[in-house]
Amino acid sequence: MRGxxxxxSSGKGGVGKTxxxxxxxxxxxxxxxxxxxxxxxxxxxxxxxxxxxxxxxVYDIVNVAEGRCTLPQALVRDKRLxxxxxxxxxxxxxxxxxxxxxxxxxxxxAAEIADYVIIDSPAGIxxxxxxxxxxxxxxxxxxxxxxxxxxxxxxxxxxxxxxGRAPARLIINRLKPALVRRNExxxxxxxxxxxxxxxxxxxxxxSSILTAGNxxxxxxxxxxxxxxxxxxxxxxxxxxxxxxxxxLKSPSFFKRLFGAY
Amino acid sequence: MKQMPIVLKGTPQGxxxxxxxxxxxxxxxxLEYALQDAAAFFRGGRVILExxxxxxxxxxxxxxxxxxxxxxxxxxAVLGVDEATQHLVREHGIRTRLPGTATPAAETESPExxxxxxxxxxxxxxxxxxxxxxxxxxxxxxxxxxxGNIVIWGRARGVLHAGAWGDETAVVCALDLNPAQLxxxxxxxxxxxxxxxxxxPEVARIEDGVIIARPWTAKG
Numbered sequence: 001m002r003g004x005x006x007x008x009s010s011g012k013g014g015v016g017k018t019x020x021x022x023x024x025x026x027x028x029x030x031x032x033x034x035x036x037x038x039x040x041x042x043x044x045x046x047x048x049x050x051x052x053x054x055x056x057x058v059y060d061i062v063n064v065a066e067g068r069c070t071l072p073q074a075l076v077r078d079k080r081l082x083x084x085x086x087x088x089x090x091x092x093x094x095x096x097x098x099x100x101x102x103x104x105x106x107x108x109x110a111a112e113i114a115d116y117v118i119i120d121s122p123a124g125i126x127x128x129x130x131x132x133x134x135x136x137x138x139x140x141x142x143x144x145x146x147x148x149x150x151x152x153x154x155x156x157x158x159x160x161x162x163x164g165r166a167p168a169r170l171i172i173n174r175l176k177p178a179l180v181r182r183n184e185x186x187x188x189x190x191x192x193x194x195x196x197x198x199x200x201x202x203x204x205x206x207s208s209i210l211t212a213g214n215x216x217x218x219x220x221x222x223x224x225x226x227x228x229x230x231x232x233x234x235x236x237x238x239x240x241x242x243x244x245x246x247x248l249k250s251p252s253f254f255k256r257l258f259g260a261y
Numbered sequence: 262m263k264q265m266p267i268v269l270k271g272t273p274q275g276x277x278x279x280x281x282x283x284x285x286x287x288x289x290x291x292l293e294y295a296l297q298d299a300a301a302f303f304r305g306g307r308v309i310l311e312x313x314x315x316x317x318x319x320x321x322x323x324x325x326x327x328x329x330x331x332x333x334x335x336x337x338a339v340l341g342v343d344e345a346t347q348h349l350v351r352e353h354g355i356r357t358r359l360p361g362t363a364t365p366a367a368e369t370e371s372p373e374x375x376x377x378x379x380x381x382x383x384x385x386x387x388x389x390x391x392x393x394x395x396x397x398x399x400x401x402x403x404x405x406x407x408x409g410n411i412v413i414w415g416r417a418r419g420v421l422h423a424g425a426w427g428d429e430t431a432v433v434c435a436l437d438l439n440p441a442q443l444x445x446x447x448x449x450x451x452x453x454x455x456x457x458x459x460x461x462p463e464v465a466r467i468e469d470g471v472i473i474a475r476p477w478t479a480k481g
Contacts, residue, residue, distance in 0.1 A: 158382030
């Protein structure tokens with residue numbers, strides 16, 4: 001049976017697509033799943049850095065698309081979890097180097113040898129976005145609790161619907177419970193209300209996520225980290241498990257959340 | 262209230278243009294402005310010009326056609342002109358009466374009514390010469406443009422434009438009416454800056470030249 005293709009998208013840049021891709025990929029690998037992460041952000045290669053695999057890259061996705069190497073040759077195996085592999089983006093090319101058909105073919109070929117193929121989409125709604133969502137069975141839309149990010153997420157969901165594309169799930173990243181409590185930040189309920197798609201994760205603002213990414217050792221690998229637990233839970237929800245949402249520090253926030261779900 | 266230089270109205274046969282001003286400079290200016298505003302919507306459409314006591318020379322005809330062509334529209338018919346002018350117009354291959362009707366297509370109550378059940382998301386747009394009924398929310402960044410009335414059975418947050426071709430009797434209703442911008446005919450109002458109290462169904466219409474939203478009551 002072929003694996004599931006999941007694209008991580010957002011519209012707006014900088015909301016944490018690559019962080020989610022890295023942590024979700026490792027999270028699923030921790031559960032024993034065979035995972036292939038594809039960095040579709042050609043020209044702005046990041047996912048390899050966040051996974052700490054930069055110095056192992058030989059071939060990239062454009063080499064595969066152009067037939068210079070096979071897909072298995074280009075895959076970089078994770079140094080910690082052997083069931084995770086990365087198909088890196090090319091750094092010296094741009095988005096025009098691959099077509100929707102290329103991405104569709106490569107992702108489906110990857111899905112033959114993995115349980116999950118996770119595609120890290122480029123920001124924007126242009127060509128890079130379109131080829132990234134082309135093969136998806138599921139699209140995870142990442143947003144921040146900011147008006148601009150939510151607006152762009154809404155636009156992306158609209159484009160997915162208009163194209164009859166895959167179902168979408170939502171991850172709210174960088175939520176600050178203290179700000180929400182003081183009514184200074186959008187709360188999860190209002191975001192879910194507006195975007196009207198299923199919520200699959202709420203990631204609290206946590207500087208350890210950033211530092212872990214900088215060190216090439218994503219936070220999901222840290223057993224003691226709350227943020228790591230959040231990503232491990234998202235991975236389990238993706239597997240179809242019904243995992244309750246974590247209480248985020250503030251009790252009043254917990255109550256709000258529970259009131260709604 | 263100040264009269265609009267032109268009235269535009271969607272009909273099944275095409276966009277009906279009724280000049281109100283006498284001066285062709287004023288008319289063409291107003292038309293250019295209106296078409297710029299909704300260029301994508303009108304593109305490829307045909308126009309029915311309905312005149313009353315206007316002089317209509319060959320120069321006027323040429324200027325109007327050129328303007329419409331720039332917006333990828335076609336002058337399809339000219340109504341309400343005297344016989345000499347009819348002759349001139351027909352020489353240019355433009356009809357002077359609508360097929361199947363002896364009178365102008367003025368009574369067109371609901372030309373193209375849209376009913377939709379979904380969330381209208383940022384960047385999406387609903388438009389029609391007729392009325393719009395939406396069962397769902399209009400999210401921020403979305404747009405509804407109707408020649409007639411707009412009814413939103415949900416939360417209205419984007420830009421709503423009713424009576425978009427000059428119908429000042431058009432109304433906008435929503436269960437929670439809090440659009441970024443609300444337009445009826447040529448009148449524009451912005452959302453109030455302060456935060457809203459409890460949402461309630463409201464109806465907005467033009468009263469004394471400004472848009473007023475009032476809580477909906479069964480008596481309307």
